[in-house]
Amino acid sequence: MTITSHWQQMPSSGRMFVRFWGGCFVLTGILVISLQVMGPPRLDGDDIDVASSNLNPGSRNVIPAPLPELQEKHRGPNGFPLPKKDAKGRTPRLAYASPTVEVPPGNAEVALVITGIGDARNLTNEAMASLPAPVTFAVSPYAPEMKKLLEQARLNNHETLLALPVQQDSKYDPSAGEDVTGSYALGPGLSPEENLQNYKWALSSLSGFIGVTNGFPGSGTESYTLSNAFSPILKDIDDRGLIYLNATPETTPRTNGPGGTVDVNINTDTDIVKIDIQLLKLQQAARRNHSAIGIMGPLRPVALACLRAWIPHLEDVGITLVPLSMLAKTPDIKATASDAGANTQDALPHKTIFHIDLNNHMQPADSAQSPQP
Numbered sequence: 001m002t003i004t005s006h007w008q009q010m011p012s013s014g015r016m017f018v019r020f021w022g023g024c025f026v027l028t029g030i031l032v033i034s035l036q037v038m039g040p041p042r043l044d045g046d047d048i049d050v051a052s053s054n055l056n057p058g059s060r061n062v063i064p065a066p067l068p069e070l071q072e073k074h075r076g077p078n079g080f081p082l083p084k085k086d087a088k089g090r091t092p093r094l095a096y097a098s099p100t101v102e103v104p105p106g107n108a109e110v111a112l113v114i115t116g117i118g119d120a121r122n123l124t125n126e127a128m129a130s131l132p133a134p135v136t137f138a139v140s141p142y143a144p145e146m147k148k149l150l151e152q153a154r155l156n157n158h159e160t161l162l163a164l165p166v167q168q169d170s171k172y173d174p175s176a177g178e179d180v181t182g183s184y185a186l187g188p189g190l191s192p193e194e195n196l197q198n199y200k201w202a203l204s205s206l207s208g209f210i211g212v213t214n215g216f217p218g219s220g221t222e223s224y225t226l227s228n229a230f231s232p233i234l235k236d237i238d239d240r241g242l243i244y245l246n247a248t249p250e251t252t253p254r255t256n257g258p259g260g261t262v263d264v265n266i267n268t269d270t271d272i273v274k275i276d277i278q279l280l281k282l283q284q285a286a287r288r289n290h291s292a293i294g295i296m297g298p299l300r301p302v303a304l305a306c307l308r309a310w311i312p313h314l315e316d317v318g319i320t321l322v323p324l325s326m327l328a329k330t331p332d333i334k335a336t337a338s339d340a341g342a343n344t345q346d347a348l349p350h351k352t353i354f355h356i357d358l359n360n361h362m363q364p365a366d367s368a369q370s371p372q373p
Helices: 012-038 121-130 146-155 192-203 228-239 272-289 301-317 337-343
Strands: 071-075 081-083 108-114 136-139 160-163 211-213 243-246 259-261 264-267 291-297 319-321 352-356 362-366
Touching: 081 192, 108 272, 108 301, 121 146, 121 301, 136 146, 146 160, 192 228, 228 243, 264 272, 272 291, 272 301, 272 319, 291 301, 301 319
Parallel strands: 108 136, 108 291, 108 319, 136 160, 160 211, 211 243, 243 259, 264 291
Antiparallel strands: 071 081, 352 362
């Protein structure tokens, strides 16, 4: 008696079916094991967002390295020489400005400043390399590898600001949390001499920057930077040829010097939806007032992802991203146009410039005329 197995009893078509799917199962198992061994692919900046490769085309660098004539002869308390005007009246705020951007007729203008950079080195590198040149970076005096940080910003045509550390309003409240502004922070609890000393320490932490801002992540600055006690600092900022960006919306600092006030302050320690809402508010402010300034920080991966989606969208809604120096219009632009070349608003003869003064009034003026203080 012949005994046959189930396999032999199976018709040829059935055996072919089993062989086919059995082979697929084995190959799938081999593929899964191989992928587990190889691990996930390593992503660089361009892989994270397909739009990022177009945001900074890598145009020729035009921001000069720190100029000796715009620095004091001796090094400051934190290593770098303090900035100053040169003998011809040329200023750091003009010499280190990012290239001007041509704005199509009818377009609104928006400037964006990012704070809290340097701590996450890889993220900072990616932001500076992938974001367009008009984006400005505010640098903390405590940031590590300062020289490399400033050089990378300059080579990518990004303007830089000094983020001035200011003590939180609750500095001397025992129940307050940890003070993130450091031991060299300015504040109402210090004497004028101590504040000036800490200010000069911070000012000598970097070089080749256009101005100063009180937009330091984690600090509460209103009580001091809006008081009379801060006026000597503001005067020194102006005397050295720098701009001052007030990072507290709907307030007016006590200065007649060049600069501006932020319209929207975007906190990135939140989710992507809330960040997008704040970016939309900045966009609406620009359309409503013809120009707007936003400050965003600290730098986070979610913030970088939001910017990569938001910046290309601006062109579609009639808004042009411009350097901060184009909105913080200063009275020395016409006088030094021959020194600054293409880095002046006078290089754009047919555009409308909106002057931002320290009273938050915006006045349109023909760029072919000399700007008024």
